[in-house]
Amino acid sequence: MRLPKKAAKVKNKAPAQLQITAEQLLREAKERELEIAPPPPKQKITDPEELAEYQRKRRKEFEDNIRKNRSQIANWVKYAKWEESVSEMQRARSVFERALDVDHRSITLWLQYAEMEMRNRQVNHARNVWDRAVTILPRATQFWLKYSYMEEMIENVPGARQVFERWMEWEPPEQAWQTYINFEVRYKEIDRARNVWQRFLHVHGHDPKNWLRYARFEERNGAPSNARAVYERGLDYFGEENMDERLLIAFAQFEERQKEHERARVVYRYALDNLPKERTVDVFKFYTIHEKKYGERAGIETVIVSKRRHQYEQQIAENSYNYDAWFDYLRLLQNESQERDEIEDCFERAIAN
Numbered sequence: 001m002r003l004p005k006k007a008a009k010v011k012n013k014a015p016a017q018l019q020i021t022a023e024q025l026l027r028e029a030k031e032r033e034l035e036i037a038p039p040p041p042k043q044k045i046t047d048p049e050e051l052a053e054y055q056r057k058r059r060k061e062f063e064d065n066i067r068k069n070r071s072q073i074a075n076w077v078k079y080a081k082w083e084e085s086v087s088e089m090q091r092a093r094s095v096f097e098r099a100l101d102v103d104h105r106s107i108t109l110w111l112q113y114a115e116m117e118m119r120n121r122q123v124n125h126a127r128n129v130w131d132r133a134v135t136i137l138p139r140a141t142q143f144w145l146k147y148s149y150m151e152e153m154i155e156n157v158p159g160a161r162q163v164f165e166r167w168m169e170w171e172p173p174e175q176a177w178q179t180y181i182n183f184e185v186r187y188k189e190i191d192r193a194r195n196v197w198q199r200f201l202h203v204h205g206h207d208p209k210n211w212l213r214y215a216r217f218e219e220r221n222g223a224p225s226n227a228r229a230v231y232e233r234g235l236d237y238f239g240e241e242n243m244d245e246r247l248l249i250a251f252a253q254f255e256e257r258q259k260e261h262e263r264a265r266v267v268y269r270y271a272l273d274n275l276p277k278e279r280t281v282d283v284f285k286f287y288t289i290h291e292k293k294y295g296e297r298a299g300i301e302t303v304i305v306s307k308r309r310h311q312y313e314q315q316i317a318e319n320s321y322n323y324d325a326w327f328d329y330l331r332l333l334q335n336e337s338q339e340r341d342e343i344e345d346c347f348e349r350a351i352a353n
């Protein structure tokens with residue numbers, strides 16, 4: 001039986017004459033990074049046979065890269081773009097189609113494919129690609145935007161409108177509707193834009209700012225009666241329980257711009273009567289400004305008193321033992337000659353605390 005040999009002992013344990021430091025190792029690594037490999041020699045292709053051989057080699061390189069990793073979309077795109085650069089459009093299309101067989105839900109692939117067709121003015125091919133893309137991925141906003149833009153650039157306005165109509169069937173986000181409205185406004189199709197606004201509110205009417213934007217659209221286009229109808233529809237839509245102060249303030253300011261000051265007062269009073277007290281601060285502010293500009297002395301005083309009453313009510317709600325607020329409130333009611341029942345009711349509330 002053969003026994004394992006003992007490990008050889010190091011006889012000379014003295015330090016090496018040439019010491020290598022960590023700094024030296026790092027410096028050498030950095031120097032190697034800076035070494036630039038010489039560029040490959042330039043090939044000069046002089047006849048069709050050489051060109052065919054060069055293209056064959058390039059295609060083999062692309063195919064090898066794809067075989068290594070079929071799911072790498074960048075390899076497919078580079079391959080297709082190279083075919084496009086050598087004016088082999090049919091081959092470029094074939095590459096994109098093969099790539100879509102691998103990943104038909106890749107937004108990048110569809111965009112690159114359609115943009116290639118657009119670059120080469122192949123409108124029908126591009127249209128075909130966009131149609132397939134929006135059918136497979138109808139929620140991809142980029143497809144719809146670029147598709148409609150293409151139709152508009154070739155002055156096919158009805159075609160662009162048709163694209164927008166197909167898009168709106170999917171009830172897209174607010175910005176998509178606004179893009180469609182802007183498109184119609186660009187071509188002075190105000191009635192069509194109005195129709196889009198109405199459909200938009202049917203889908204996204206839950207946000208008060210959309211009602212305000214539609215009303216301003218009508219006012220801007222010289223239809224104040226339509227704008228008033230929009231505000232009224234908005235009030236009906238939200239009802240008293242979900243009323244928004246921004247909508248009411250905008251409605252009153254609209255009436256002010258139309259010089260309908262009594263209508264504006266009615267809206268402000270409606271807001272004060274129906275909104276929760278904590279949401280009437282801005283209403284009081286704009287109502288006071290309105291009365292100072294257009295109201296009589298009595299009207300201004302009424303608004304100021306209402307505002308002060310609101311402030312006292314808030315202070316009392318926050319701290320029912322705030323006796324200074326109670327005394328100021330009672331003094332206000334007495335000085336303003338309010339009804340006896342109202343003053344007595346306030347006294348009873350104060351005593352109860």
